[in-house]
Amino acid sequence: MQILLEICSGTDVGAQLPLAPDRPVRFGRTEKADHVFPDDKQMSSLHFAVEYNERGCRLLDLNSSNGTFLNGARVKEATLANGDQIRAGSTVFVVRMLRDDSLFSSQPAAGSIPGPEMSAPHKPAAPASVAAPVAPSVPTPYKPTDLPASSQRPAPAALKPGELPSFPVSVPPVSFPVEPPAPKPVAKPPAPPRLQDLLAKEFQPLYALLDAAREPSVLKVIYESKEEFQSLYEGAQGQQLAHFAPYLIRIPQTSKLIDTLAQHAWSKSWGVFVTCDKPLKELRTHFRHFLNVKLPDGSTVYFRYYDPRVLRLFLPTCLPQETDQFFGPVKQFLMEAEDAATALHFLRGSQGTAQKELRLASA
16 A cells, blocks of 8 residues: 655645655654645644554654644544545645555545555355256167077967967066256345345444545535434534534434435445434433543544444454443444445454444345
8 A cells, every 4th residue: 555645735736745654754844854844834843743554544743833633623643544634734635545556535534544454355155056957868769689699589470369379478678767856946045135224124223423524415414314413522612523523313214314325325434323222312422432532652542433444443353341331332333344335244242343244235
């Protein structure tokens, strides 16, 4: 994977700055930095650094005077994903993660999102072919001359009326073709379910955690649905970040929002689906506990767990106690895999979080 920072403001708009793996690349106003922006008077001499390795790509603020902002939120340290926007001083950068000479989604996302490589999606084995039955061979018609010479008898003399032959007539056995057994029918695998059917039937009562920072249409869909919803942010700062906030929305079984999200949100990392029988207010209180988490070094970072790219990597690493704590009142999570034709289903397991893969119908 190649990671670049593309400059989107200032005198160097359009320039792409590559990052070197396994070492921090520093940005600032003076020659102390690896990439220097002398014309940006709002940028500190050493403002921020970016580093990436096999664990992901991270942004580090270097005690800058005016702060480092990720998608509008000031951060000290955060995990980056493709499309994230970094602002230092008056200069804006966009994270570009390239793999196989192509870009991932170019939509910006808020907060910290790890972007490691994912394994190839599971492909079901092709069904075994059934050989066509072989037509039975037809035996050659019997002829008396086919018998061994020792078993042939001379033809008897002509018989008088009512007279029986003086020797028994031997009739050779005649073989008949044996019909082969009919091939056993091969059971067809069940047809993969539609995402809409899963959400409406198997994952009720249903909620969705949606990320308004993914694209402007997310918030539009939430408002137009007329369903019960609430931002996970609150207070004056929450109002200022309304367009970047995560939203919890309750989705009734007959809601048209199920079709809307299945058609327009799936595969775009808009959010994750949750099954829970608690009211929205109680579930929101639970999820707010995880917006900020402490790292082993004691620092606090913003945790964007409602992004499927984050949650599908985090949940399999949880120990049983961590799984119970994070799930709380939640019964199960459903989210897209890297391959959008596969849904990932997470539940509590004896060893932590249990994971299932569900292949979805193409339409």
